[in-house]
Amino acid sequence: MLSIKNLxxxxxxxxxxxxxxxxxxxxxxxxxMGPNGSGxxxxxxxxxxxxxxxxxxxxxxxxGVDLLEMEPEDRAREGMFLAFQYPVEIPGVxxxxxxxxxxxxxxxHFGQEDIKAVDYLKKIKEKMALLEINPKFLGRSLNQGxxxxxKKRNEVLQMAMLEPKLSVLDETDSGLDIDALKIxxxxxxxxxxxxxxxxxxxxxxxxxxxxxxxxxxxxYNGQIVKSGDKTLAxxxxxxxxxxxxxxxxxxx
Amino acid sequence: MNVETAFDxxxxxxxxxxxxxxxxxALNLNGQNAYWTEGIEAFKKQEFPTTKxxxxxxxxxxxxxxxxxxxxxxxxxxxxxxxxxFVGNDDVYYITFVNGEWSEMNTHLPKQDGxxxxxxxxxxxxxxxxxxxxxxxxxxxxKNIFSALNTASFTDGLFVEVAKGVVLDKPIVCLYLTDSxxxxxxxxxxxxxxVGENAQVKILEYNYTLNNxxxxxxxxxxxxxxxxxANVDYYKFQLDEAxxxxxNQVEAQQEQNSVFTTNTFTLSGDLVRNEVNVLxxxxxxxxxxxxxxxxxxxxxxxxxSLMDHAKPNCMSDxxxxxxxGGQSKAVFNGKIMVRQEAQKTNAFQSxxxxxxxxxxxxxxxxxxxxxxxxxxxxxxxxxxxxxxxxLFYMQARGIGKxxxxxxxxxxxxxxxxxxxxxxxxxxxxxxxxxxxxEEI
Numbered sequence: 139m140l141s142i143k144n145l146x147x148x149x150x151x152x153x154x155x156x157x158x159x160x161x162x163x164x165x166x167x168x169x170x171m172g173p174n175g176s177g178x179x180x181x182x183x184x185x186x187x188x189x190x191x192x193x194x195x196x197x198x199x200x201x202g203v204d205l206l207e208m209e210p211e212d213r214a215r216e217g218m219f220l221a222f223q224y225p226v227e228i229p230g231v232x233x234x235x236x237x238x239x240x241x242x243x244x245x246x247h248f249g250q251e252d253i254k255a256v257d258y259l260k261k262i263k264e265k266m267a268l269l270e271i272n273p274k275f276l277g278r279s280l281n282q283g284x285x286x287x288x289k290k291r292n293e294v295l296q297m298a299m300l301e302p303k304l305s306v307l308d309e310t311d312s313g314l315d316i317d318a319l320k321i322x323x324x325x326x327x328x329x330x331x332x333x334x335x336x337x338x339x340x341x342x343x344x345x346x347x348x349x350x351x352x353x354x355x356x357x358y359n360g361q362i363v364k365s366g367d368k369t370l371a372x373x374x375x376x377x378x379x380x381x382x383x384x385x386x387x388x389x390x
Numbered sequence: 391m392n393v394e395t396a397f398d399x400x401x402x403x404x405x406x407x408x409x410x411x412x413x414x415x416a417l418n419l420n421g422q423n424a425y426w427t428e429g430i431e432a433f434k435k436q437e438f439p440t441t442k443x444x445x446x447x448x449x450x451x452x453x454x455x456x457x458x459x460x461x462x463x464x465x466x467x468x469x470x471x472x473x474x475x476f477v478g479n480d481d482v483y484y485i486t487f488v489n490g491e492w493s494e495m496n497t498h499l500p501k502q503d504g505x506x507x508x509x510x511x512x513x514x515x516x517x518x519x520x521x522x523x524x525x526x527x528x529x530x531x532x533k534n535i536f537s538a539l540n541t542a543s544f545t546d547g548l549f550v551e552v553a554k555g556v557v558l559d560k561p562i563v564c565l566y567l568t569d570s571x572x573x574x575x576x577x578x579x580x581x582x583x584x585v586g587e588n589a590q591v592k593i594l595e596y597n598y599t600l601n602n603x604x605x606x607x608x609x610x611x612x613x614x615x616x617x618x619x620a621n622v623d624y625y626k627f628q629l630d631e632a633x634x635x636x637x638n639q640v641e642a643q644q645e646q647n648s649v650f651t652t653n654t655f656t657l658s659g660d661l662v663r664n665e666v667n668v669l670x671x672x673x674x675x676x677x678x679x680x681x682x683x684x685x686x687x688x689x690x691x692x693x694x695s696l697m698d699h700a701k702p703n704c705m706s707d708x709x710x711x712x713x714x715g716g717q718s719k720a721v722f723n724g725k726i727m728v729r730q731e732a733q734k735t736n737a738f739q740s741x742x743x744x745x746x747x748x749x750x751x752x753x754x755x756x757x758x759x760x761x762x763x764x765x766x767x768x769x770x771x772x773x774x775x776x777x778x779x780x781l782f783y784m785q786a787r788g789i790g791k792x793x794x795x796x797x798x799x800x801x802x803x804x805x806x807x808x809x810x811x812x813x814x815x816x817x818x819x820x821x822x823x824x825x826x827x828e829e830i
Contacts, residue, residue: 230802
């Protein structure tokens, strides 16, 4: 589904990603862990197509097409979803209107008619029930005045509605208490199928107790320096990142 | 501080005055000509302002005064219009003016007891007491050359008088149509609204250009008296084409416990200058000024206001937003005056702008003059660009950049739109905004 080869990216001439390689197949959950500043969020932003990042080398193929050639909106329409670490507050645009617009833009991309108002309402109510979200939420302005937990739940609601093939969760656990974290993680698990894939980016192992990964990768200094199964996450939790840094230094 | 031009527009307009006077002889004005004469005397004594004048610092009139304009150009457009085409609703009373002249066939007025709605000349001819008691009472001829010009040259306008306790059953729509097919044109409109104690009325004005062939400079002066416990909801939809300029003045006086709301929506035109001065002349008054301007091309939109708090326990709330594109320019100057007696005043003012082009300009200047010591006044002005993070967030959900941009701009304007109390006017405004955002 996703194939990243030797990906290099920089922001304002500062090289942050220095040769990432990663293969993700349908049905898989990958966790990417790493210390602060290792390039985790940069990877997420590059995949979503944020303009500030310049890809200097390498390739990313998403379902057979060159992802890096696509505009951010086309990536999303083709099934890429980034759950933002810091969802943006947009006053005056209701959640309901926003998600409907996004769905219709996707439908238009595939030559489909706009979704019927009735069908849309039915679907969003279903998904909100699934994610334990109060229906009053719908009329509120996007993320405006939301708590950390509400923002992240709103991200997962959008994910549920847009049904992406690949979801990248960027530090979805940051700023969440344990109850909010469970709700968000449960939501992600409920949306999991054998056809879609998830990349969970996190600093801490805690989230991975609830979203159990098939693979864990350690990103350090712009490269994936270690990969393993979920036990690697526990090891990192116990021993911190210093041993990774030492190992990486030794190989250089 | 004279504006130096190749020819003198002032001389030209003074000459025109005598022509207009000849035409007025045909009317049955019963010696009421003195109003116009006072106007021309005041006009002669003043000069057009330059940018050295603080009130015109950011609005250079020179390009607009270098042209000649003729009064009283008859329009060939004398067909019956469909009011729905102009305001999106036909369940209204309406009155129409074309190039300064009343269009009788395009007028549908209320026949309700206690309500007089007519063209102003009719009110003069029938010698309504309202004209005698209120005309010229709030607009000072000395303050501004355009007040004097308007008083010297007005050819007609809207007269509304609502008696004590009367609630008008439908809104009053006033259309000002401009047809410049015959040459450069000027028309001067004078309005007088007298709203009695505990009466209620909604008045909506629309500026439309039927033919954008030549340059136009229109002036509007409206005097509004809002008696105690009255409620007046006043709208201006400024929708002229790119060669049509207007200088607009509203002078209002409110009495105790009254509510007056002025909504000014500027979506097109050349130079659009709006001055709204409100005197809060009693206790427990509420006064609202809402404004939205969407500018592009070479438009210049200048909104000025004075909220003059003369008595205690009043509230004023001024809320203007602008989306400024192309090479256009917007000016906002809002002044709040709180006189010594006006304790417990609550005055709010906000002006927010988004510049959507590198060549667009905004000059915003809040002014507070407070002489009372127990007041609450807040003001804030912001200017920014489209939020790039929000744009990316929307793109990352599959919303194309162009659609995302429009959605963001629409949402920026949404809270001004929300203040519109009439549903059909709100719908109409939303539609105008959507269409305008296609161009900006």
